């Protein structure tokens with residue numbers, strides 16, 4: 001049913017949601033984005049790429065029978081026909097490839113496992129959303145390199161902005177900047193830095209903005225029910241649906257190139 005027999009060349013779009021630091025909203029964004037895309041009548045996979053301490057099981061209230069660790073043990077036999085056996089179907093219809101259930105298993109998930117999994121998944125799904133984990137570790141780079149679209153998530157906190165700048169510089173060094181999108185999460189939180197200053201600060205021409213609503217975000221995580229399901233009219237959900245629209249209509253990417261503002265220059269000082 002899932003493997004598209006009619007179209008051998010079917011190839012899904014890989015969207016890697018990354019960040020410099022943890023705690024900026026990657027898991028919430030990846031999870032809600034996957035569910036928002038699913039509502040568009042497309043097939044969606046969600047990979048928990050935070051291999052040590054993956055939270056997607058919590059965010060979606062699912063108990064996986066298998067994880068990417070099980071898949072890694074059979075890596076020589078993995079193909080588009082059996083990859084979905086290792087996934088958990090969420091009631092939304094999104095298929096989840098879960099993170100290992102213990103942190104020490106994270107190191108078993110090699111570049112080969114990541115590449116083969118993605119290759120097999122792109123044959124089954126229209127969109128593969130990855131919570132690519134934070135920082136610049138091997139697995140994050142593997143996801144960023146394989147992705148068609150990389151979403152870098154930041155907040156307005158100075159440390160988040162400083163480190164996002166370094167992450168973006170690394171993405172430039174890898175010459176992957178053309179697929180980079182910026183998301184400013186919790187953009188209306190109290191901060192000395194104005195949200196609309198952030199793109200130029202990070203030398204990106206545009207960003208998507210997600211509002212701050214701590215109570216709603218925390219409650220959704222506690223219940224394991226994403227906001228795009230339970231609170232479709234909430235401000236957070238609206239901005240996630242807008243992101244999904246942009247992805248479906250294939251906007252974004254190549255958003256770099258704006259001249260940095262004064263503050264941007266301040267931040268770009270070597």
Ligand SMILES: Nc1ncnc2c1ncn2[C@@H]1O[C@H](COP(=O)(O)OP(=O)(O)O)[C@@H](O)[C@H]1O
Pocket residue numbers: 019021022023024025026027028029055185186210211212213214215217218221236
């Ligand atoms: N838009 C938001 N408004 C308010 N709180 C948020 C928002 N996005 C995320 N949070 C909160 O920030 C914390 C980290 O979010 P999470 O998605 O787990 O981040 P990450 O995956 O980057 O570590 C959680 O407590 C979450 O409820």
Ligand SMILES: [Mg+2]
Pocket residue numbers: 023026027028050055
């Ligand atoms: Mg997370």
